[in-house]
Amino acid sequence: NAGVIQTPRHKVTGKGQEATLWCEPISGHSAVFWYRQTIVQGLEFLTYFRNQAPIDDSGMPKERFSAQMPNQSHSTLKIQSTQPQDSAVYLCASSLGWGGNTGQLYFGEGSKLTVL
Amino acid sequence: AQSVTQPDARVTVSEGASLQLRCKYSYFGTPYLFWYVQYPRQGLQLLLKYYPGDPVVQGVNGFEAEFSKSNSSFHLRKASVHWSDWAVYFCAVEGNYNQGKLIFGQGTKLSIKP
Secondary structure, three states: OOOOEEEOOEEEEOOOOOEEEEEEOOOOOOEEEEEEEEOOOEEEEEEEEEOOEEEEOOOOOOOOEEEEEEEOOEEEEEEOOOOHHHOEEEEEEEEOOOOHHHOOOEEOOOEEEEEO | OOEEEOOOOEEEEEOOOOEEEOOEEEOOOOEEEEEEEEOOOOOEEEEEEEOOOOOEEEOHHHEEEEEEOOOOEEEEEEOOOOHHHOEEEEEEEEEOOOOOOOEEOOOEEEEEEO
16 A cells, blocks of 8 residues: 655755645545654644645744645645745655544655755 | 653664653643654654553554553653664654644654664
8 A cells, every 4th residue: 555655755945936745645544734844843743634624734834834735635735935944854644534543644754845 | 732752862772672762741631642753764653552541552563652641651662672673763642632633752863782
């Protein structure tokens, strides 16, 4: 079975450019999560979707970051006007359900964003 | 607010020795707790999970963890480490009202001495 697929694995952008990261959750999973990982901040929750609907975006920077889930097979995280502090590994995860025994997250290998 | 603290940023143990990685959580109510492992250049993989019940839970690769409500802890243990356990270990809490969102600790980097 394919796991969570994230593309691209590596992306280098210049300061001020836009970056779009893609995530394909495991087929049949109804929840999708985005996290950001840096050495300094560790794993930070960004946002999540349940049955494609945005549920909690409390971790998203209010400007420049947006996430969408147009269908059940993919989600995107878009960063406009990228800044060097946006450099991180962006992790996508999906789960069969939420809470209780269905709340286990399955993570992709991440998209490493480097902003020069 | 919910939080997880892993007090040891780095731990080094000899191959074959026993291991304990510490995790303290802060949560009002009944927590669901997880340990994830991240091998170099890979995503996070679930080691084990605790849902209310037996306080000692078994995971993959010989790992186990013990939940203590009185100590607000969920420490990870292994009787005999192998060089392949070299990785970063993350403790996480999911509140039952958070409905799936996990809050992670800062992680503990485990190194193995030959």
